[in-house]
Amino acid sequence: MIARLSGLPFVLEVRDLWPQVLIDQGGKTPDSPMVRLLGWMERQLYSNAHTVVVLAKGAERYVRERGARRTAWLPNGPDLEMFSPQPLPPDQPSFTVLYAGAHGDANALENVIEAARLLEQRNSPVRFQFIGDGPEKHSLIQLAAGLKTVVFNDPVSKAEIPDRMAQADAILLSLRDVPLFRYGVSPNKLYDAYAIGRPVVTTVAGSINAEVETHRLGVTADPSDPQALADAILRLAETPRPEREAMAVRATQLAHSTYSRQRIIAEYNNLLHEVNA
Structure with missing residues (x-):
């Protein structure tokens, strides 16, 4: 006016x-x-x-x-000083996927828990670490009861996130498949992962999954398909280290050139x- x-x-x-x-x-x-x-x-x-x-x-x-x-x-863009490139962690028997963020309905983390269950049934090396809080956290902990490959942690300060990301093999971004998210989101955690140099796993239909696929930054899956998510994560875990390092380099380059x-x-x-x- x-x-x-x-x-x-x-x-x-x-x-x-x-x-x-x-x-x-x-x-x-x-x-x-x-x-x-x-x-x-x-x-x-x-x-x-x-x-x-x-x-x-x-x-x-x-x-x-x-x-x-x-x-x-x-x-949005990452703090490139706080989230500076870090080498992938040394190869271990396990492959750690980190989710750091809200535990709400919009995040569809029940599908991630189901993917973890499917992977555990296949004796895969994949482990999941959840950091954060939200209205769905209690029910998610109950849903994951009995799973040996899922760990829930309390929220940590922003200053601690770079170290937590550096210890992980891949970073997960999960959102429910609704029209709102198909138009796109601008998730800081994803750009932080790019900046620090980690392959990503995304279940965000629309521009986010498209970006990850176009630039070959990790793997993507349908937001509502736990089996597809499990398959994608296992595929990433079995990807030779040099290829995962190349994903990390491309992610860091994108963080600096675009974000x-x-x-x-x-x-x-x-x-x-x-x-x-």
């Missing part, structure tokens, strides 16, 4: 795709009054903004479908100068 009255252009940064969040995670229907009101507000903002900035690559399509005339993808905060800040600065010109 202020921009319209003053005749000045404005840049809108979109971090969460409302009201899609309410539909996919809040139990609302597309025709509910709240969703319809927020949808109208969303279209007004998108169509009147000079540029809509999105953090997730796939979200550009979402905002364009709802009226945005111009978009810019400026994602460095310095580059993102510079592009944001250029955008704002252009809008003000």
Whole structure:
């Protein structure tokens, strides 16, 4: 409103795709009054903004479908000093997959537990370590009861995460398969894994899985298919070390070329100068 009255252009940064969040995670229907009101507000903002900035690559399509005339993808980025490249851990009898983050419904970790069960039944060397907390953690611990290859740990500080990642063979990112995530997410933990140089395992339909596959950074699986996830992780565990080291190098290069905060800040600065010109 202020921009319209003053005749000045404005840049809108979109971090969460409302009201899609309410539909996919809040139990609302597309025709509910709240969703319809927020949808109208969303279209007004998108169509009147000079540029809509999105953090997730796939979200550009979402905002364009709802009226945005111009978009810019400026994602989250890792702290490249904190998450500096680390060599893969020495080869061990076990292969450790680390999940560090929220334990909520959106993370679909029950599928990871089921994949762990399938791998344990096959006497695979894969071990899972979970770090974090959330509303589903207690039920996940119960679900994993009896599994010798799954360990749950309490949350740790951000400063401790680089060391924990460095001790792992691969980093896992898991999200439920809903339209919201198909438009993309901008997960810091994934970019931290890139920066430190770890192969990744992702179960995020859409742009995240596509990025991992295109750049050959690890393995991907369907978010709702524990068997496919188990197969993908075992395939990664059996990948020769030189190939996994090459994945790590490509991940680090991508972190520096695409996700460095310095580059993102510079592009944001250029955008704002252009809008003000």
